[in-house]
Amino acid sequence: MNRRVVLVLCLLVGASALGAAEGPELKAGVFSPARVAPDFTLPASTGRAVTLSQYRGKVVLLSFGYTSCTEVCPITLAVLAQARRQLGPAGADLQVVYVTVDPEHDTAEQMRRYLAHFDPTFVGATGTPAQLAAVRKDYGISATRLPVPGGYAYAHSSYVYLIDRAGKLSALMPFGHAAEDYVHDVALLLKK
Amino acid sequence: MTARRWPWAAAIGAALVVTAAALAAFAPLASRSREQAFEIPKGTWARRMAGAKVEILPAEIRLTLGVRDILLLINHDDVPQTFGPVLMMPGQSFRLPFAVASTYTFACTAHLSGQMTIVVDAEPLPGWARLSWRVRALARSGRWA
Numbered sequence: 001m002n003r004r005v006v007l008v009l010c011l012l013v014g015a016s017a018l019g020a021a022e023g024p025e026l027k028a029g030v031f032s033p034a035r036v037a038p039d040f041t042l043p044a045s046t047g048r049a050v051t052l053s054q055y056r057g058k059v060v061l062l063s064f065g066y067t068s069c070t071e072v073c074p075i076t077l078a079v080l081a082q083a084r085r086q087l088g089p090a091g092a093d094l095q096v097v098y099v100t101v102d103p104e105h106d107t108a109e110q111m112r113r114y115l116a117h118f119d120p121t122f123v124g125a126t127g128t129p130a131q132l133a134a135v136r137k138d139y140g141i142s143a144t145r146l147p148v149p150g151g152y153a154y155a156h157s158s159y160v161y162l163i164d165r166a167g168k169l170s171a172l173m174p175f176g177h178a179a180e181d182y183v184h185d186v187a188l189l190l191k192k
Numbered sequence: 193m194t195a196r197r198w199p200w201a202a203a204i205g206a207a208l209v210v211t212a213a214a215l216a217a218f219a220p221l222a223s224r225s226r227e228q229a230f231e232i233p234k235g236t237w238a239r240r241m242a243g244a245k246v247e248i249l250p251a252e253i254r255l256t257l258g259v260r261d262i263l264l265l266i267n268h269d270d271v272p273q274t275f276g277p278v279l280m281m282p283g284q285s286f287r288l289p290f291a292v293a294s295t296y297t298f299a300c301t302a303h304l305s306g307q308m309t310i311v312v313d314a315e316p317l318p319g320w321a322r323l324s325w326r327v328r329a330l331a332r333s334g335r336w337a
Contacts (some may be wrong), residue, residue, distance in 0.1 A: 027289070028288075029263075029287060030286070031278075031285070031286055032285045032287065035281055139279060140274050140278060174296070176294075
């Protein structure tokens with residue numbers, strides 16, 4: 001009888017340890033196993049080139065869009081800016097990188113001006129159509145140019161990739177999540 | 193059965209139906225897993241390249257908050273696949289929890305139509321909502337939930 005009690009206790013302790021090891025879940029969709037985020041180097045809103053891997057050690061939120069976007073990008077960037085503010089001092093270990101799908105209009109300077117409305121630490125990346133198409137392919141991003149009255153628009157992937165400190169593409173947050181969800185997930189990734 | 197026993201039989205039958213409906217309407221929802229899994233089998237890309245029409249996912253996936261609200265996608269194929277909203281490498285899985293009832297539309301190369309729709313229903317509350325949800329789930333899957 002005593003042996004049985006000990007066995008049950010051992011199983012309970014083991015199960016608890018496993019549960020603790022798994023830890024709390026992310027609000028975002030999680031990749032398993034996480035792969036290394038494809039690296040790229042592109043002209044940036046900082047006036048210099050940006051290389052994704054230069055942010056190893058930080059959590060990176062990688063988003064794709066264009067500065068004339070009226071439906072998705074302003075909301076996403078406002079939410080990311082709010083999340084970074086809510087993180088407080090930990091926000092210094094968060095880097096938002098926003099890659100344009102519209103290089104015709106989005107120069108490095110245009111991206112700097114646009115992103116400054118949300119958070120001056122956000123980095124915008126642009127490049128040639130071929131450079132940007134290669135990055136989109138690596139990340140499975142779709143971007144289709146559509147004619148609209150008075151110009152054009154892009155239908156583009158609206159989610160945000162979460163890249164951990166080790167440069168692994170850990171998770172993907174679909175459009176529509178609140179800043180609190182980003183804060184939750186970034187805080188967890190920063191602890192890893 | 194004699195004519196005198198008919199009213200009793202009818203009453204007992206009605207009581208059973210009412211009890212079953214009450215159970216369906218108020219019993220807690222039970223689910224072994226909250227994951228709804230879909231897999232791209234090995235060789236899918238090769239079969240498509242050979243001209244076969246391969247449809248892996250239903251055009252519409254229905255999830256229910258609190259019951260089955262986690263979409264699990266697994267790529268067993270030898271090539272990367274854009275599966276729902278994500279690019280997945282061979283052998284990789286993607287686990288996406290949903291917290292808001294809504295209809296989500298994603299581009300998806302795993303669908304011949306190129307599009308995948310995920311309808312996330314609100315958690316069915318006890319009462320009529322839970323009863324009708326159970327009836328629909330039973331009709332869809334043939335299983336009690």
